[in-house]
Structure formats: C-alpha cells, structure tokens
Amino acid sequence: MSMGNVERIAILRMGPFLLVTIQVDMHDQLALTLQDDLTAKIEKTGAKGVLIDISALDMVDSFIGRMIGNISSMSRILDAHTVVVGMKPAVAITLVELGITLAGVRTALTVERGMNILRAAIADQTDQLEADDADREE
C-alpha cells in the first residue's frame, strides 16, 4: 500500500479548535494514523482545543479505547484542551466492562456542549493570562 492511499480521518480546523469526526469503523492502523496526524496538526496550527466526535462509532475494542485516551492525553500535553463527545451508550458500557475509564478525559453529550466546554476552557486561560499581565503591570 503506497502512502498516498492510506485511509485517513479528516481533521478540520475551526478558529482555534480542531474537529475530528470519526465517521468510519476505527481499525488499529487508522487510529495510529490519526494519532500522528492530529499531533502534527496541533503543533502546526497551534490549536487550543480539540473536539473528538465519536457519535458514529458503534464498536470499540480495548485498543481503540486506549487510543482515544492516549490521543486526548497527547493533545493535552501539546497544550490543547480535548473533549470527547457523543459516545454511544453501548460504547460506554463496553469501555467500562473493558476497564477503560478514560480518567482525565473530558466528555460531553453533544458537539454543542463540547464546544462550550472548549470555549470556556480557553476563556479561562485568557482571563488567567490577562490577570497575570495586569499583575505584572502593577
């Protein structure tokens, strides 16, 4: 398989955020490619937030579950807040049964709520920065 033909999950940019919508069945290679692409893109664009929409994901195994967790942790290390949205009940139950609790990963029911969380997180950060600046000026 040549590199040009590798299946990819699109990463869309929207302002300071990156949107990842998983619309196909995740398989292991796809998850690894996404991990590479997303980290590269965060670095390149300097995105402050990542929203991963898994509402179309029907099935997960332990690997994919761990990958979702890993991808969010990596984004956080790259200074981008991450929210996983739209997890289906069956997927949530499967992950719990597999013992994957995704501790530390923020979750939201819908894309809209996820965006609100990201916006709030960024606003907090800017407030913090402004406060710091103000302190320094004084």
Place this chain on the structure above:
Amino acid sequence: MFDSVLRDDYQNILNEWLAELQSAKSGSDHRLGVTELRSQGETFLSLLRDASKKGQLASGQGDSWLALQEFLERISSSRAVQGFTSSETAGFVFSLKKFLFAAMRRTSGANAEALAAETWKVTELLDKLGLLTVTTYQKAREDVIRRQQEELLELSTPVVKLWDGVLALPMIGTLDSARTQVVMEALLQRLVETESEIAIIDITGVPTVDTLVAQHLLKTVTAIRLMGADCIISGIRPQIAQTIVHLGVDLQGVTTKANLADALSLALKRLGLTVGKVKQ
C-alpha cells in the same frame, strides 16, 4: 382388543367419563365451563380412537398421534395459565383409565390372561399421555415465571425526568449483574435522548450494598461520565455508609448525597438554577 373396545364401546366410555369429569368438577369452580370440559373430553377420546385405529399408539408416531399430543399440550398449557394444579391437569387423562378398564373387562369376558396383558399396555399408554400433560404444564408455568421476572425487571428500573436536564433513577431491590446492565442501558439511552447533563441514582430502595453492588454502581457512574454527563448517588442510608467504609470501597470522585432532595438541589445548582418562594 383396545382399539376394538374404543370403537365398539366408544359412546359408553365417553358418557361415563364425561359424567365423572363433570361430577369431579366442583360447582364453584369457574375456571373451566361444563361445555368446554365436555368438548375437551370428546376431542381427546376421539383423537385417541383415531390414533388407535391407525395403530399409531404403540409406535408413538404418525399424524393422529401428533394431533393427540398437540391437543394435550394445548389444554395443559391453557390449564397452567388458568391456575389449575398439576394433579388436576394430569387427572384429566388418568381419570379415563377407570372407564377404559371397565369397558375392556366387559369385552374380554373370562379371558383374564388377555385382559391383564391389554390392561398393562393401556396403563402404559395413558401414563405416557399423563406425563406429557404434566411436562407441558410445568413448561407453561415456567414460561409464566420467566415472563413475570422480565416484567419485574422492567418495572423496577424506571428512569424519571426530575427537571430539564436532570434524570433520576430510583433503584429498588437487589442489584445484580443482569439488573445493573439493564439499568445502565436504560439510563444511558435516556441520557442521549433527553440530552440531560445530570443523572441521579437513588439507592434508598436497595436493601444491601456489598462489594459487588458497589462495583456495579461505580461502573454505572463511570459509563455516565464517559457519555459526558455527571452522576450523583443519593439515598445512602447510615448502615450502608458504614458498610461501604468497612468494605473499603473507594467512592472517591463520586458525588454522594444522603437523600434525593439534596441531590436535586445540587443538580439545580450545577445547572445554575434556583428555587425560591414566590414573593407575595
């Protein structure tokens, strides 16, 4: 001899048997009407006659035999549902013995040898049919029990909406793996449908909490969090709080409240809502 008896003495046997069935039935019993009982008796005896005429009784195979079997299965399952006991159900078949034997004695005359041999055959046959009714009866009863169990499972896990964005699940009864699964699925499904942000699990009605139950609760809480909603556990009685601590169950990271009212007020607070008295 048996088939000839059934053929020649059919009407006598039928009349005597029906009279017996009718007299055995108590007058206050409304579960089965006299006409229905009579028609069941007639159908059974005529099916038995047909099967014996075709010689299918000994082999236990053939269309008439199958029709007989089917008929018995049908009436015994209907009796199970109507609330008859198993002996009442099987008695329907066994009560026929007396009249068949009497008819055979009339026919055989002095030939005791042949009568004894034939009686044994008929006894075997009727026992088989009687056991068939008992088996079917039992199966029907088990079906009833299973259905009731399922209904109970559904009944005991209602997901109720307390407020816009707040769902509550009042759990009643013992929590086992099967129930936790049903409860979890129902709650998560409703969370998606209503887009609620907060779920309250009330365990006032859970009699005991052991490590397994606590584990099930924690699983549910984790699944809710994974979906992107918050979970509050309420209705923890003093004894249960003691048990949880004694068992060493870690409920860190889970919001717990003593009663549902406290949980609801916390949920409203998180949603930025307040409830107050109307100013006069």
